[in-house]
Amino acid sequence: xxxxxxxxxxxxxLAEAGDLWxxxxxxxxxxxxxxxxxxxxxxxxxFAAEDLPGGLCWLGx
Numbered sequence: 001x002x003x004x005x006x007x008x009x010x011x012x013x014l015a016e017a018g019d020l021w022x023x024x025x026x027x028x029x030x031x032x033x034x035x036x037x038x039x040x041x042x043x044x045x046x047f048a049a050e051d052l053p054g055g056l057c058w059l060g061x
Contacts, residue, residue, distance in 0.1 A: 046058075
């Protein structure tokens, strides 16, 4: 990861409580410590336009 950060750099994506952050994967994620000492929660929702390969399947909720 250090090599990739050195090669590609980093980007701070700042958000307020309740904000949504949308991005296209793939993404390399390595968070720094929270700026205020509170817990963070992340809800990740993945969408795909086609079925998964090799007999894999999405786990429905």
